[in-house]
Amino acid sequence: MNLDAAFTALADPTRRAILARLALGETTVTELAQPFEMSQPAISQHLKVLEEAGLVMSRVEGSKRPRRLAKAGIDEIDQWLGMLRKALEKNYERLDEILAAMKDEKERNKR
Amino acid sequence: MSKLTLKTEGDTHIVITRHFDAPPEAVYRAHTDTKLLQKWLLGPDGWTMPVCINDPKPGGKIRFEWAHAKGGGFYLTGEYVELTPYSRIVHVERMHLPDPTPDNRVETTFAADGKGTLMTIRMMLPDSQTRAQMLSTGMERGMEASYVRLENTVLNPVMSA
Numbered sequence: 001m002n003l004d005a006a007f008t009a010l011a012d013p014t015r016r017a018i019l020a021r022l023a024l025g026e027t028t029v030t031e032l033a034q035p036f037e038m039s040q041p042a043i044s045q046h047l048k049v050l051e052e053a054g055l056v057m058s059r060v061e062g063s064k065r066p067r068r069l070a071k072a073g074i075d076e077i078d079q080w081l082g083m084l085r086k087a088l089e090k091n092y093e094r095l096d097e098i099l100a101a102m103k104d105e106k107e108r109n110k111r
Numbered sequence: 112m113s114k115l116t117l118k119t120e121g122d123t124h125i126v127i128t129r130h131f132d133a134p135p136e137a138v139y140r141a142h143t144d145t146k147l148l149q150k151w152l153l154g155p156d157g158w159t160m161p162v163c164i165n166d167p168k169p170g171g172k173i174r175f176e177w178a179h180a181k182g183g184g185f186y187l188t189g190e191y192v193e194l195t196p197y198s199r200i201v202h203v204e205r206m207h208l209p210d211p212t213p214d215n216r217v218e219t220t221f222a223a224d225g226k227g228t229l230m231t232i233r234m235m236l237p238d239s240q241t242r243a244q245m246l247s248t249g250m251e252r253g254m255e256a257s258y259v260r261l262e263n264t265v266l267n268p269v270m271s272a
Binding site: 102 | 114115117119122123127129131132133137138140141147150151152153154155156239240242243244246247
């Protein structure tokens with residue numbers, strides 16, 4: 001999975017809204033286009049970006065191609081972000097210790 | 112439960128919050144005192160900050176250089192814009208990898224929260240592409256990059272609108 005493509009795909013309000021809709025269940029392009037003031041080709045273009053980023057999948061059902069969330073892609077981003085959060089938290093755990101030491105020092109000085 | 116929250120807002124912002132069991136004065140000091148910064152702003156294990164140039168006044172320069180025990184490193188430069196003791200810091204920063212990344216304008220606020228402090232960091236990136244790059248590769252190289260809570264980004268677009 002290309003994380004750059006995934007985060008670029010997420011940085012657009014229409015695409016986030018499409019994902020939010022798909023989180024409720026599988027949907028056709030026609031149904032997806034309804035709440036947006038956009039043409040179906042414009043929605044299809046957004047879906048293409050999301051599919052290429054590995055966030056959305058489609059299947060063929062007669063003449064329709066219903067879309068759904070690609071769970072593997074979403075999980076992968078979530079794991080990546082979890083790792084980033086952990087790395088950042090490491091800084092603040094160190095800072096917690098420093099702040100505790102500052103407090104001890106202050107209390108010693110009071111005595 | 113992690114005390115840290117991370118989320119994106121709109122197309123270009125990243126917002127991080129963290130609670131500390133210390134008053135705003137102490138947390139602010141830990142963010143502006145050169146010797147203290149060098150002790151904690153290190154990212155993953157194995158990294159140190161051998162160079163820490165830090166002049167906390169409007170227009171004051173920032174230069175942090177990180178090195179890894181196994182060799183390699185990178186640096187960050189920036190400038191302070193505004194400082195309000197002990198509640199708010201605004202600065203601009205860029206990472207050199209070695210090419211400089213687009214400027215990241217960062218507002219850090221410290222608010223009393225019970226007996227402790229709630230810190231809120233708002234990173235303002237120039238465009239969505241820069242934020243995407245920061246999220247996907249920024250942290251790999253070090254620290255000052257960031258993160259989304261996917262639940263907020265994907266499942267709750269109202270909040271990130």
